Amino acid sequence: MASDKRQGTVKEFxxxxxxxxxxxxxxxxxxxxxLREDLRITGExxxxxxxxxxxxxxxxxxxxxxxxxxxxxxxxxxxxCLKEKQPHFDAKTSVLASxxxxxxxxxxxxxxxxxxxxxxxxxxEESIKDFLRSQGVAAEAPEGKPSLKGPSPGVEIDExxxxxxxxxxxxxxxHFNQDLxxxxxxxxxxxxxxxxxxxxxxxxxxxxxVHVANVHEVAHAMESILALAREKKAAFSDMFPLLFxxxxxxxxxxxxxxxxxxxxxxxxxxxxxxxxxxREHSSQEKTDRRVxxxxxxxxxxxxxxxxxxxxxxxxxxxxxxxxxxxxIAVFLEENVPLKSMKALLIEERLKSxxxxxxxxxxxxxxxxxxxxxxxxxxxxxxxVKAQEITSLLSVSEVKVTGVEPLKTGVIRELLEKxxxxxxxxxxxxxxxxxxxxxxxxxxxxSQTVSIRIDAHKLDTLMNLSGELVTVRAQFExxxxxxxxxxLSHRExxxxxGAVKSNFTVLRRDLFPILEKREGxxxxxxxxxxxxxxxxxxxVAQGTEQSNLGNEIHLIDETTGMLGKIASYIQAxxxxxxxxxxxxxxxxxxxxxxxxxxxxxxxxxxxxxGEETDLDKNLVDALGEPLIHLxxxxxxxxLEDGPTRKKAGKPERGTVALKAFHEGNNVCVQISxxxxxxxxxxxxxxxxxxxxxxxxQAGRLSEREKLDLMFLxxxxxxxxxxxxxxxxxxxxxxxxxxTSLNGAIDIKSQxxxxxxxxxxxxxxxxxxxxxxxxxxxxxxxxPLEAVTEIIKVTGEMIxxxxxxxxxxxxxEVLSLxxxxxxxxxxxxxxxxxxxxxxxxxxxxxxxxxxxxxxxxGETEIVIKALSHHFFHVKGISGVTILGDGQVALIxxxxxxxxxxx
Numbered sequence: 009m010a011s012d013k014r015q016g017t018v019k020e021f022x023x024x025x026x027x028x029x030x031x032x033x034x035x036x037x038x039x040x041x042x043l044r045e046d047l048r049i050t051g052e053x054x055x056x057x058x059x060x061x062x063x064x065x066x067x068x069x070x071x072x073x074x075x076x077x078x079x080x081x082x083x084x085x086x087x088x089c090l091k092e093k094q095p096h097f098d099a100k101t102s103v104l105a106s107x108x109x110x111x112x113x114x115x116x117x118x119x120x121x122x123x124x125x126x127x128x129x130x131x132x133e134e135s136i137k138d139f140l141r142s143q144g145v146a147a148e149a150p151e152g153k154p155s156l157k158g159p160s161p162g163v164e165i166d167e168x169x170x171x172x173x174x175x176x177x178x179x180x181x182x183h184f185n186q187d188l189x190x191x192x193x194x195x196x197x198x199x200x201x202x203x204x205x206x207x208x209x210x211x212x213x214x215x216x217x218v219h220v221a222n223v224h225e226v227a228h229a230m231e232s233i234l235a236l237a238r239e240k241k242a243a244f245s246d247m248f249p250l251l252f253x254x255x256x257x258x259x260x261x262x263x264x265x266x267x268x269x270x271x272x273x274x275x276x277x278x279x280x281x282x283x284x285x286x287r288e289h290s291s292q293e294k295t296d297r298r299v300x301x302x303x304x305x306x307x308x309x310x311x312x313x314x315x316x317x318x319x320x321x322x323x324x325x326x327x328x329x330x331x332x333x334x335x336i337a338v339f340l341e342e343n344v345p346l347k348s349m350k351a352l353l354i355e356e357r358l359k360s361x362x363x364x365x366x367x368x369x370x371x372x373x374x375x376x377x378x379x380x381x382x383x384x385x386x387x388x389x390x391x392v393k394a395q396e397i398t399s400l401l402s403v404s405e406v407k408v409t410g411v412e413p414l415k416t417g418v419i420r421e422l423l424e425k426x427x428x429x430x431x432x433x434x435x436x437x438x439x440x441x442x443x444x445x446x447x448x449x450x451x452x453x454s455q456t457v458s459i460r461i462d463a464h465k466l467d468t469l470m471n472l473s474g475e476l477v478t479v480r481a482q483f484e485x486x487x488x489x490x491x492x493x494x495l496s497h498r499e500x501x502x503x504x505g506a507v508k509s510n511f512t513v514l515r516r517d518l519f520p521i522l523e524k525r526e527g528x529x530x531x532x533x534x535x536x537x538x539x540x541x542x543x544x545x546x547v548a549q550g551t552e553q554s555n556l557g558n559e560i561h562l563i564d565e566t567t568g569m570l571g572k573i574a575s576y577i578q579a580x581x582x583x584x585x586x587x588x589x590x591x592x593x594x595x596x597x598x599x600x601x602x603x604x605x606x607x608x609x610x611x612x613x614x615x616x617g618e619e620t621d622l623d624k625n626l627v628d629a630l631g632e633p634l635i636h637l638x639x640x641x642x643x644x645x646l647e648d649g650p651t652r653k654k655a656g657k658p659e660r661g662t663v664a665l666k667a668f669h670e671g672n673n674v675c676v677q678i679s680x681x682x683x684x685x686x687x688x689x690x691x692x693x694x695x696x697x698x699x700x701x702x703x704q705a706g707r708l709s710e711r712e713k714l715d716l717m718f719l720x721x722x723x724x725x726x727x728x729x730x731x732x733x734x735x736x737x738x739x740x741x742x743x744x745x746t747s748l749n750g751a752i753d754i755k756s757q758x759x760x761x762x763x764x765x766x767x768x769x770x771x772x773x774x775x776x777x778x779x780x781x782x783x784x785x786x787x788x789x790p791l792e793a794v795t796e797i798i799k800v801t802g803e804m805i806x807x808x809x810x811x812x813x814x815x816x817x818x819e820v821l822s823l824x825x826x827x828x829x830x831x832x833x834x835x836x837x838x839x840x841x842x843x844x845x846x847x848x849x850x851x852x853x854x855x856x857x858x859x860x861x862x863x864g865e866t867e868i869v870i871k872a873l874s875h876h877f878f879h880v881k882g883i884s885g886v887t888i889l890g891d892g893q894v895a896l897i898x899x900x901x902x903x904x905x906x907x908x
Contacts (some may be wrong), residue, residue, distance in 0.1 A: 017071050018119045024067035024228060027209070029116060032060040032083075033349050034371075036102075036109055041356045043102055054091040058084055059213045064112070066216050066224070075125040076115050082136045083108050089143050104139060108132045173218045174266050180207050181259050185598040188251055192601070195243035204251075205234040211258065222275050223261050229282035230254040236289050250285055252598075253278060309335060309385030310414070313366045314422050319387065322365040323423060326389035327416055331362070334397060336386040337410040340374075344405045347382055348374040354384075357400045362390025383409070461584070463624060469581045474869035476574045478888050481866065483567040490560045508544045515541060582623070586770075589667045589676070590618035592631050596638060596665060603642050610649055610660040611642055617667035622674050626768055629748055630676065633741045637678045637764050638663060640738070645682035645762055655759070657681065673750075674770060679763040685756040687713030694722060711852075714754040718742040749790075749884060751851055751901060767851065775870060777887070779863035779895065780846060782826050786895045788868050788887055789857075793848045793900035797862065800843050814845075814856065821847065823856045824907045826898075830882035848900040855904050870897060881906055 035057050042049055061084035068077035086108070090101060097105075111132035118126045184207045191200040212227035230251055237243050257278055264271035313319035326333050338354060340347045351371035358364050365387040374382055390397065394411050401408045515537050522533050593615050604611040622630075646652075646661035653659050666677040687710050694700045694716045708716075716722060720739045745752050749769050756762040769775075777788040798816065805812050805823065812823040823845060845856040868887040884899035 015123050018123050021067050021071040021073060022116070022120065023232070025064045028060040028063035028067075028213075029113070030348065032057065032064070033109060033113070034352055035060065036105055037349050037352055039097055039102055039105070041353075043097060043099060049097040051091060054087055057087040058091065059217050061087060063213055063216045073115075073119070073125060075129055076112065076119075079108060079112050079115065079129050079133060082133055083112070085140060086136050089140060101139070104135055108136055169218050170265065173214050173220065174262060176214060177211055177223070177258070177262050180211050181255055181262065182594060183207055184211075184255050186594055188248065188255070189597040189601050191243050192248050195245065196241070198238070198241045201234065201238050201241070201243060205231065205238050208234060220261070220265065222271065222273070223258050225279055226254050226258055226261075226275055226282070229279045229286070232286035233282060233289070236286060244289060247285065250282055254282060309366060309368060309387055310422065312368055312385075313387050316366065319366045320423055322363060322389065323387070323419055326363070326365070327420060331389045331391055333365070333414045333416075333419060334388045334390070334394065335410070335412045335414055336388055336397070336401070336408070338384050338386070338401060339407040339409050340382045340384070341405065341407075342381045350403055350406050351384055353403055354386075354401060354406065357403075358386070358388055358397075361392050361396070361400060362388055365389055466581070466585050466624070470585060473574070473578045473581045476577060477867055477869050480567070480571050480574045481889060483570060487560070487564050487567050490563065494560055504544075504548055508548055511541065511544060585624050586621040587624045587627055588619045589622050589627055589630070589674070592627055592634060593618050593665055593667070595631070596634070599635060599638065600642065600663060603639055607643060608648065609642065609646055611646060612660050612662050614662060614664040616664065620667035620669060620674060622768065623770060626674075626748060629744065630766075630768070633744045633766070634665070634676070634678065636738065636741045638665070641678060641680040641682065641762070645680040647683055670767070673767045676766040676768065677763060678766075679761060681761040684758040684760050685714060685717070685754070685762050686758050690714065690716045694719065697721060711754075714756060717754075718752075746901065749899070749901075753852075775868060776865065777868045777897065778846065778865055779889070780859040781861045781863060782857075782859050784860075786863065786889070786893060787826070788895045788897045789846060789848060790897070790900065791865060793850070795847045795849050795854060798845050798847065798856070800845055801841075816847075821854060821856050822907065823858065824903075825858055829903055829906045848903070850901040850904045853904050855907050857903070868895075868897070
């Protein structure tokens with residue numbers, strides 16, 4: 009009984025660590041080949057080696073495989089040490105790694121055959137320890153006090169790499185959701201299955217590396233299911249709910265880590281369901297394989313090549329270049345260890361002398377798909393002879409069963425059965441062949457074209473560039489003041505010249521009179537006059553020689569350069585903050601799928617304009633409003649299948665998300681082809697809920713009727729569900745869009761569908777504004793909201809329904825006093841004479857605001873109001889002007905709404 013239990017433990021260990029052992033062996037083989045061909049070993053290669061060793065150590069730790077645990081930890085420490093060195097690998101360290109891996113493989117073989125770790129691995133361990141000591145790295149801690157721990161319960165998470173893990177995993181979760189939704193629609197797509205397997209394998213490996221045990225355990229259980237689907241080359245029809253639950257659980261665990269909270273989620277039931285599912289389907293697959301015909305691994309390699317577009321292109325190129333094409337077959341016995349490594353080595357050797365057109369089965373598939381003996385078929389294009397090819401295939405435990413040259417005529421005859429071969433040949437005749445780029449010279453580091461930057465750092469840069477704008481404005485103000493000083497200086501020179509001239513005349517007139525006077529008094533006055541004359545000469549000379557004008561001009565030029573640099577920095581930082589709206593749109597594949605299933609509706613999602621760029625903060629803020637709108641489109645907008653069919657529509661409803669630029673705004677359009685919105689029904693509902701009065705209802709335009717759905721507490725749902733009916737969704741949408749200085753528009757046609765259009769500014773940080781003075785205070789009006797500036801007289805103003813209006817180009821324009829819309833204080837201007845009016849628009853309506861005077865156009869940095877001022881209507885923020893004065897920024901949309 010104990011023996012059976014031990015075998016079960018060994019089996020679980022091999023299941024958990026099998027992929028990592030295979031990957032470690034393949035990577036070390038690649039390292040050998042790279043060193044032999046003077047190729048560079050990258051930091052990414054070392055990271056993969058460390059990750060594989062960590063996963064093996066984690067599995068060994070949880071299953072009590074002490075020798076395997078110690079050796080794999082030593083390997084992880086060894087690879088980590090190499091990662092910090094330059095060069096990462098050399099011949100000596102490669103031999104050390106190979107010796108240690110062979111010892112590890114011998115331990116695994118003992119476990120597979122006898123259930124025990126019998127081989128002595130002390131020599132391999134000591135070799136690595138000696139190397140680590142020579143590099144100043146402490147040897148692995150003794151058993152019981154390991155320094156590297158696997159993702160088992162109670163192990164402390166590695167905080168050093170946690171942020172990187174969270175960022176990568178969040179992206180991988182998003183990719184997994186997208187691909188899983190796509191696979192549900194196309195369950196026989198092997199590429200999607202492979203993508204999902206790679207993503208979940210990455211999540212499993214990275215979580216193991218940073219010791220996030222619960223994520224590692226869920227990901228590993230999910231990986232087992234996807235491995236079976238990959239082997240089958242098709243998805244299991246009932247696996248999707250489990251995998252969606254699994255990725256949602258991982259998402260919740262990652263969210264807890266991001267918010268520094270301890271997750272209380274019990275993952276054990278989910279993990280057990282995943283494992284049970286994998287076991288059941290694994291048994292079924294084995295049964296299917298036993299009753300099916302044995303697989304000819306090599307198969308008709310030429311037949312496989314003809315049906316592969318890539319292989320056909322390579323064959324056509326070989327014919328055009330007059331290269332020889334060989335059909336090769338090699339055989340691996342059942343007991344040959346690491347068959348995939350042998351196949352990979354064969355592939356690498358052949359590539360050094362030609363082109364491997366097709367290899368079936370591929371090295372990555374062999375150990376997983378073929379447990380028994382394997383025949384590998386290869387199509388190879390080269391200029392070397394058959395004897396040299398045979399020597400290339402000389403790999404231990406690999407039998408070469410055939411190297412056959414293929415006639416060009418036979419190949420051409422097979423290829424010409426496919427239409428694209430003719431087009432391919434014609435294209436080659438017309439277009440000169442480009443020489444394939446050679447691989448990058450070794451020893452030359454590839455340039456880094458992109459780096460990750462923390463969003464908070466970008467926010468800091470944005471704030472600093474905003475401060476730079478303020479400093480630039482202050483410099484411009486100082487230059488203007490200095491220009492005024494130049495004018496004063498010139499006036500002083502003129503005055504000084506007049507004084508000097510008058511003094512000269514006065515001295516000349518007084519000199520004869522004082523000269524006739526006797527005594528000391530006359531001499532004293534003459535001496536004073538001489539002194540004053542000398543001082544005036546000195547002042548005049550010094551003033552005339554002053555270089556103040558040139559220096560001020562130099563300051564003016566420097567300020568201009570500062571302005572240009574500040575503008576460049578602003579543009580660069582703003583561009584760095586721009587991200588595609590795809591980050592928001594891509595989430596809706598999963599969201600629409602879940603909502604549609606909950607409601608029992610068939611819904612297609614169409615995404616357009618995913619590459620449209622928008623400020624990152626705005627992209628993040630758009631997620632929640634869009635979820636409300638999409639949810640309502642599916643719940644309220646789209647009819648169920650029978651109703652749509654009865655109305656002559658396709659049973660599958662459509663929801664479309666579209667993004668596009670419009671001036672300085674980004675428009676996001678959410679549309680559906682559902683039942684549409686009846687404005688009169690909205691009025692009836694609003695009256696029933698007492699949200700509006702009878703008199704107000706009678707004055708509403710069609711557009712204003714549609715706007716009723718944004719009233720707090722408004723809902724047309726007949727009952728409250730988990731999705732809708734509480735009357736808070738659409739009100740929250742408008743509030744969130746308004747807080748982004750955006751606007752929302754509605755278009756609807758009963759029976760045809762509804763479209764919501766969100767208009768959002770590209771960025772919220774820096775804008776062009778018009779500065780105006782009203783009642784003695786300075787205000788900033790966003791320039792994009794200003795349509796024109798007009799002058800009106802008292803005679804032009806006419807009252808309409810108690811509101812001041814003026815006729816402007818055959819249209820009636822409402823005029824408002826700012827003090828009547830928002831609470832202001834200051835010196836009131838006289839009511840008579842010509843009045844200046846700034847006309848503002850929210851994209852639909854226009855009003856005119858009386859102003860005292862125009863100050864000018866400038867670039868301002870928006871500073872958000874604190875939460876204490878959220879109740880203030882009509883103000884969107886504040887800015888600091890060049891003279892240090894604080895100006896309030898008017899919100900045109902809210903002012904127009906408040907003026908109605």
